[in-house]
Amino acid sequence: xxxxxxxxxxxxxxxxxxxxxxxKLEIEIIQGNASALPIAIIPMQWLSxxxxxxxxxxxxxxxxxxxxxxxxxxxxxxxxxxxxxEESIRYGTWRLLKVDYLMIGQVRDAxxxxxxDIVYQLFDVHTQESLLSQxxxxxxxxxxxxxxxxxxxxxxxxxGVPGAFSTRIAYISSTGTGNAQNYQLFVADADGFNPQAxxxxxxxxxxxxxxxxxxxxxxxxxxxxxSAIYVQNVATGQRELVSSGKGINGAPAxxxxxxxxxxxxxxxGNPEIYIRDLATGQKRQLTNHWSIDTEPLWSPxxxxxxxxxxxxxxxxxxxxxxxxxxxxxITREGEYNARAxxxxxxxxxxxxxxxxxxYRIAVLDMDTGRMRILTPGVxxxxxxxxxxxxxxxxxxxxxxxxxxxxxxxxxxxxxxLILTEGDVRxxxxxxxxx
Amino acid sequence: xxxTWRILLALVIxxxxxxxxxxxxxTDTSATDTTDTKPVVEEATTSAAPDPRDYxxxxxxxxxxxxxxxxxxxxxxxxxxxxxxxxxxVAAHAAYVAANSTARVTLEGHADERGxxxxxxxLGERRGNAVSGxxxxxxxxxxxxxxxxxGEERPVCRVSDDNCWSQNRRVEIVYTAR
Numbered sequence: 343x344x345x346x347x348x349x350x351x352x353x354x355x356x357x358x359x360x361x362x363x364x365x366k367l368e369i370e371i372i373q374g375n376a377s378a379l380p381i382a383i384i385p386m387q388w389l390s391x392x393x394x395x396x397x398x399x400x401x402x403x404x405x406x407x408x409x410x411x412x413x414x415x416x417x418x419x420x421x422x423x424x425x426x427x428e429e430s431i432r433y434g435t436w437r438l439l440k441v442d443y444l445m446i447g448q449v450r451d452a453x454x455x456x457x458x459d460i461v462y463q464l465f466d467v468h469t470q471e472s473l474l475s476q477x478x479x480x481x482x483x484x485x486x487x488x489x490x491x492x493x494x495x496x497x498x499x500x501x502g503v504p505g506a507f508s509t510r511i512a513y514i515s516s517t518g519t520g521n522a523q524n525y526q527l528f529v530a531d532a533d534g535f536n537p538q539a540x541x542x543x544x545x546x547x548x549x550x551x552x553x554x555x556x557x558x559x560x561x562x563x564x565x566x567x568x569s570a571i572y573v574q575n576v577a578t579g580q581r582e583l584v585s586s587g588k589g590i591n592g593a594p595a596x597x598x599x600x601x602x603x604x605x606x607x608x609x610x611g612n613p614e615i616y617i618r619d620l621a622t623g624q625k626r627q628l629t630n631h632w633s634i635d636t637e638p639l640w641s642p643x644x645x646x647x648x649x650x651x652x653x654x655x656x657x658x659x660x661x662x663x664x665x666x667x668x669x670x671x672i673t674r675e676g677e678y679n680a681r682a683x684x685x686x687x688x689x690x691x692x693x694x695x696x697x698x699x700x701y702r703i704a705v706l707d708m709d710t711g712r713m714r715i716l717t718p719g720v721x722x723x724x725x726x727x728x729x730x731x732x733x734x735x736x737x738x739x740x741x742x743x744x745x746x747x748x749x750x751x752x753x754x755x756x757x758x759l760i761l762t763e764g765d766v767r768x769x770x771x772x773x774x775x776x
Numbered sequence: 777x778x779x780t781w782r783i784l785l786a787l788v789i790x791x792x793x794x795x796x797x798x799x800x801x802x803t804d805t806s807a808t809d810t811t812d813t814k815p816v817v818e819e820a821t822t823s824a825a826p827d828p829r830d831y832x833x834x835x836x837x838x839x840x841x842x843x844x845x846x847x848x849x850x851x852x853x854x855x856x857x858x859x860x861x862x863x864x865x866v867a868a869h870a871a872y873v874a875a876n877s878t879a880r881v882t883l884e885g886h887a888d889e890r891g892x893x894x895x896x897x898x899l900g901e902r903r904g905n906a907v908s909g910x911x912x913x914x915x916x917x918x919x920x921x922x923x924x925x926x927g928e929e930r931p932v933c934r935v936s937d938d939n940c941w942s943q944n945r946r947v948e949i950v951y952t953a954r
Contacts, residue, residue, distance in 0.1 A: 519934075546929035548893050568924050569897065590901055590925060593894040606894060611905075613898045634898030650895055656854070657895050681892040694892050701890065721936065723892050742934055768893070 379500060381407060381443040382416040382436060384424050389450035390458060395485055399449055399460055402489035403496070405533060406507040410497060410732065411755025416441055428463065428472070436467045443467060443500065447492075449485070457481040460488045464496055473499055486535060506728040507532055510772040511735060512540070512550040512559055513746060515764035527561055529576055532728075532771070534759055540576055548768055553596045556775040560584070560594035560603060571605055573620075584618070593637045597644055597664075604628075604638035604647055615649050617664070628662060629669065637681045640664070642688045648672065650680040659693060659706075673706060675713045681724060685731040685751070692716075692725035692734050703736050703749065716753040726771045727751075735769045831871035834954050843868035847949040849907055850942060853888070856902040858910055866910045869949055874915030880953040881916070883908045885925040888941035893927055900925035907947045922952075 385400045407413035425431045425446050436444055447462030457480050464474035480488035494505025509532045516525050525547040530537040545564035560573045571591045574581035585591040589608035603618045615638045618625040629635040633653035648661045657680040662669040673679035678696030695704035702719040724737040738747045744767045746759040826835040828842035836842035849862045873879045885904030887896035904923035933940040
């Protein structure tokens, strides 16, 4: 068989093997929240004829709520009672256990044989009121996703903020050294389960960025020898080379309506920000300064592009109207501020904030001008806001290995997501997938 | 006494003559004769190494005594100026490239791990361009030079300390054609 066929087969084999060998992310709470809401998620009755999955729906829901730092789910072994319907709830028991909220439910076959119904009810233990009574239907194989949706509903009901448990994260993992070094772009559930390699290369990959519909990822790849920007459909694997000119092709960022891609190009002699119309391929230059202008970020209302520039000496965050105009400086505190991520309400940006040799994640409230450092460092970077603004995913170091961590937007809760192999970096939290 | 001096004188003359004899073949294979057809193999094994200061001679790429064998320039933190101590190395490569129109050089720019990756792509490129600019000023033609930045993506070491960081802040002078 010819060389191209051989290469293709090896590439496919490699992708398959890497998926099998790849271990999931582990989550560990480093610092909890003293005012977490006590909740009991009773294991759901399994009413389907199909074999029970290894991890029950209730367990996934409990883990999600626990991970948010705002809930304290009751441990299985402390569940002295397991009511199956509203009538069998003995509220006195739950008050004694100091539980504020109670969830019961069942999983049964969906009508029409299309999958499963997750039937659930959420009660306030003190008022004995039914807070939620719903059915979430999912296809076969999507039970975890269904459980995440239920956790989202509970989170929203009890905190007023939409949940982000049924979202996904993208990240880059690097393994090996020297000639055996390999890079992969992974997409996993927001809890780290089910990582899928989207693309792999012996050359560096960086800067993954989600399209607003959660279907595509833009990223930078050095597979052609120089940096180039690709846009790839996550489900089909099909991809398009979007930019590969001379110089840097970097930092792609989809606009909120998905029609444009902001990016950094340096073919004119120094890195500038451009906006490319994805339908026509036309691009327009947004910055024009001899400094390094990079890491563009759209405001949620599409009116502004925030970016990193060292036009004032060292990197700081600036912004310019997406329609064009004069740039103005946004970050005022600190020697180094770069790679902004913006909250969904557009009022706060998270940045990599440097002082001396130490880099931490800080959040600037643009309304008040106050900047708050959220992480201990010392090599923290690539902050990425959850689509509900509640948490920030970022890259940090543990010894010589890169790992991902998540910190709550108020800094009270921090978690480490540990990959059991590989050097992990560049996380990107997906939008909510409807 | 007189006979001892005569013997000594004879000895000195003999040594002088034998010394002259061994230097003669060396002058025959000197660099000024490169346009002549090369002598046979036994002459080649005794030919002189290239003058390490002849920066137009490709043999000096592998000659550790020549600046042409030095192909990495190091930079200070957050800086892209080519320091004085590296100017001679850059000048040597400029001389080679200017004298050899077939030469093609890629300046590969790098940064240490501190700071964000995309900004570091910019920093690596700025360093590559600084070296490329000096080469141009000294006679290299634009079409002979290319700059590629790898930012912090291709470190030579992975320890988070000053020693390793200083090794990663570099431009590598890579000849894609000589």
